[in-house]
Amino acid sequence: MLIDSDSKLSFEKSRQGRRGVQLPKTRFFGKKASDLLPESLQRKNPAALPELSEPEVVRHFVNLSKKNFSIDTHFYPLGSCSMKYNPKVNEWAAALPDFASAHPLQSEDTVQGWLKIFYELEQDLKAITGMDRFTLQPAAGAQGELCGMMMVRAYHASRKEQHRRKVLVPDSSHGTNPATAALLGYEVVEIKSNARGRVDLESLRKALGPDTACLMLTNPNTLGLFEDEITQITELVHKAGALLYYDGANFNALLGIARPGDMGFDIVHLNLHKTFSTPHGGGGPGSGPVGVKEKLIPFLPSPLIEKKGNRYSFQADGSQSIGRLKAFHGQAGMILRAYVYIHTLGRAGLKQVSEDAILNANYLRSRLKSIFPVAVDEACMHEFVLSARNAEAKGLHALDIGKRLLDYGFHAPTVHFPLVVPEALMIEPTETESKETLDRFIDAMIQIGKEVDSDPEVVKNAPHTLPIRRPDEVLAARNPVLTYQDWLRESQHGNSSGASHASGSETRGSFKTVPAA
Amino acid sequence: MQFPEELRYTQTHEWAKREGNRIRVGITEYAQHEISDVVFIELPKSNAQGVKGKGIAVVESVKAAFDIYAPVSGAVVKVNSALESNPALVNEDPYGRGWFFEIEMKDTAEWDTLLQAEAYKNQCTTTH
Amino acid sequence: MHYHPLTDEDRREMLGAIGVRRFEDLLTAVPSKLRARDIAIAEATSEPELRREIEKIAQTNRTSQTVLSFLGGGSYEHFIPAALPQILGRNEFYTAYTPYQPEASQGTLQAIFEYQSLIAELTAMSVSNASHYDGATSLAEAGLVALRQTGRQKLLVARSVHPDYRQVLQTYLESAHFTVEEFGFENNGKFNRKEFENLLTEEIGGVIFQTPNFLGVVEDLEGLAEKIHAKGALFIVSSNPLSLGVIRPPGEWGADLAVGEGQPLGIPAGFGGPYLGYFAASRELVRKIPGRLAGMTIDREGRRAFVLTLQAREQHIRRERASSNICTNEGLCALAACIYLTLVGKEGIREVGELNLDRAHYLREAIGKLKGFNVNQSPVFNEFVVTAEKPFDEIQTRLVSQGILLGINLGRYYPEMKNSFLVCATETKSQEDLDRFVQALKG
DSSP states (O other): OBOOGGGOOGGGGOOTTOOSOOOOOOOOSSSOGGGSSOGGGBOOSOOOOOOOOHHHHHHHHHHHHTTBOOTTTSBOOBTTTOOOOOOHHHHHHHHOHHHHTOOTTSOGGGBHHHHHHHHHHHHHHHHHHTOSEEEOOOSSHHHHHHHHHHHHHHHHHHTTOTTOOEEEEETTOOTHHHHHHHHTTOEEEEEOBOTTSSBOHHHHHHHOSTTEEEEEEOSSOTTSOOOTTHHHHHHHHHHTTOEEEEEGGGGGGTTTTBOHHHHTOSEEEOOTTTTTOOOOTTTOOOOOOEEEOGGGGGGSOSOOEEEETTEEEEOOOOTTOOOOSSSSSSOHHHHHHHHHHHHHHHHHHHHHHHHHHHHHHHHHHHHHTTTSOBSSOSOOSSOEEEEOGGGGGGTOOHHHHHHHHHHTTBOOOEESOSTTSTTEEEEOOOTTOOHHHHHHHHHHHHHHHHHHHHOHHHHHTOOOSSSSOOBOHHHHHHSOOOSHHHHHHHHHHOSOTTGGGOSSOOOOOOOOOOOOO | OOOOTTOEEOTTSEEEEEETTEEEEEEOHHHHHHHOSOOEEEOOOTTOEEOTTSEEEEEEOSSOEEEEEOSSOEEEEEEOTHHHHOTTHHHHOTTTTTOOEEEEESOTHHHHTSBOHHHHHHHHHHHO | OTTOOOOHHHHHHHHHHHTOSSGGGGGTTSOGGGBOOOOSOOOOOOHHHHHHHHHHHHHTBOOTTTSEEOOOSSOOOOOOOTHHHHHHTOHHHHTOOOSOSGGGBHHHHHHHHHHHHHHHHHHTOSEEOSOBSOHHHHHHHHHHHHHHHHTOSEEEEETTSOHHHHHHHHHHHHHTTOEEEEEOBOTTSSBOHHHHHHHOOTTEEEEEEESSOTTSBOOOOTTHHHHHHHTTOEEEEEOOGGGGGTBOOHHHHTOSEEEEEOTTTTOOOGGGOSOOEEEEEOGGGGGGOOSOOEEEEEBTTSBEEEEEOOGGGSHHHHGGGOSOOOOSOOHHHHHHHHHHHHHHHHHHHHHHHHHHHHHHHHHHHHHHTSTTEEEOOSOBSSEEEEEESSOHHHHHHHHHHTTEEOOEEGGGTOGGGTTEEEEEOOTTOOHHHHHHHHHHHHO
């Protein structure tokens, strides 16, 4: 294994005696620490954390950060992720000590500021989505879905309709939808998309019945197309006595355009880390508020926030509530950021979000469709899907196109999703990108389109210009090395057993240490 | 691509080898080729009850997970523990050292419902 | 709008390139009767004006910034080194996405790998995932792993586990038609051994303890692993990770799963979120645990490389067969914990633990000497139970008026502990702070 100084672990840079913090020396209590706990309760073997000085730690992490693509450095057209700019005034607000230092269990009188933020955000989200009440507790979209589906179940149980054991999802749905439904013991039934890329009404009619609990939809769907038959869909679902769930991953298309509440959705989850600009942080945190129509209010998780006069307070637990989903009150820091975002944009700004997002997407679509065919060729909303199917003839896949884009200085779009489009490239530019950036992206795609024909090898082996070439994911999965301790064991043994001789895979390798470059 | 004559097959790409009432099961060369590099196999527990046509094991590649279905009903009497440390065996030797488990067949009539080599081969070549 | 670069000229050009006359022409798929009226949100506020408004709202909070707080109970005030927010705020970390494209995410991936290594080391377990939402959901998911692994329907949990965590556990388990049974604690705050042993049958898939528990008591878990494993169940321990520099970690007790709240590791209290659930396990369970995992491998030129691995467990591949639906996790919070643990290092984690022990014991002894107050003498880390003769509300009102937040009213969670409250003293407290608190209690 080639290890340069840049990819050394903090553990590997550790030297005994170095320290990165200076803590108080004085002890107030008369006894030694080792006398304060019975010996059997004390830690015997010290935790072998690395020992580095502060400058070394800073340099270590700053150098790591430089290996990343990020919104603040690159265009990130990831479909259904809404990689928009993360405003810095949101960060300023979250860092205010009067917000950041509040303890979640302080008495209500001492956190009226926080309670006001929670309350006001709920009102804003109600106005934006057309729903009747929101819980701000769920920690992310997937937990919002869990919350929503638990309420679906509680609702049907309250009407003695526990026999409703089926949940319908479109075949283009995000993986969390069926995963969530299955976690709750539902049987997942896939509804086919029609030739126009929308939910096929016939398919839906056939699947709906007295055993249907819910249809989970995102609108626009993952192809970026508005479900124009949504009114009929809503009617059909409600007539069957089922509920309609809205996955808010694509809500960036609808601000000021249309509201899920008006479309007839009973439950809505939003992703604050998508539509509402909170940062992605390398995988989280997010926040997934869930909104409901009046008939589902009793089932919301507790607590909710109430306002009486000028005073805010936690509402007492409802007896039909599905319970608590996480400790304390929710992702407060993300709730605050979203609040600041909404008030920065205001009514006109919010509307402009979706308008520019849709305009940017259609501009890219119209300029790219001659290079890679669009899955469904009509005006899209905030995202669209291309197919790299034609590159298959050259032995290339959507994945390879994505990797080659990295060399051109763009993060790859979402690849191989939705599953209904072969060799899918899902592209969502968002409203915070300039026309110049979009034009550069178009130029890069044109170039890559040419390379597919004239020089497929350069695409197949991309990326060429990043800190690493393509990693051996087979080795990583067959022989997981998940900690520094694992690595020590592996490197002592030399070759990792069995992993490097698989037929068909290109990369050979072992964990045997090679002198650092 | 090989389709050994002495084995029987399912439409879902499992092969079965009979010894008395005991059936040894694995996945075919065609299947391992479609899956590409196998990284992990979730084998059934000993004594698990297999039901013909129902999922009994899972094969993982880097990017996907595939259900493996029991060709016949019966109790699982043996599993191939070598696959734990060397899942690549499924790719390298799918009909030999890459076997998955053995089932004690409850109803021997089920053996006759399995595909012969020729029929399975046709299925693979026409659906592609 | 200053976040939106498109100019009117851009918009005109782009509409032309698309081939439509007006923007409205792009919305033909949206039925006209669904078209929204104006959004009922106020007009935009300028940045300086909005900041003034936000500051006014913030000022109606009274936090540990302006009052002396002795609140603990799952969220703690700790020293956060100045270098931490500076590193964390690096745009390339902060605004990066989930590292699905490893070549463009080696920074995030290596940081996750280091985080996993640090948590594994701290808890003395074999593997750790890349984070969960918080300590409560991490605990719930551990419970589900135990039930799936054993094929059983019931969990046992100590009543001294954080009340919110037990509620979340209930919510998650009920969804899947599992049940939870509780065993209680003695007057001294330690778990009731007899109750536990009576309830430990072969129906139980997993047993959950918390140490230090919600009452602040460091539990003696000697011999439990053997008993629990003998019944074929899994042993789950939830711990404050900051205490593990000085108290015996879950791995040394023989735990199969170690979970807990990582907020003490460099994350501000922030009114309860976002926080950090850590999730660590024994080697045997590595393919059964939820959440993302970063692994080390090599690239095609033999270079060390990091990737998300064992993804076939996750929702985007298994879909309805996934063991958890988690997608977005607490990446940035895990990074904060990673930076914190790297800065404090081997010596620092022990020293911080000792400082917490020291402050809490000093305070406990001082309060114990006061008339009208009783303190729990069991082994503690940084929080302990105080029982007063006067009602909690009365004392709290008096102390708030003196700029002190007293502690957590335990009667809210445990009806039999009506006049008891939980007091926390961390390394952030000076001796003057502690003495001032004692004086205020004296009355």
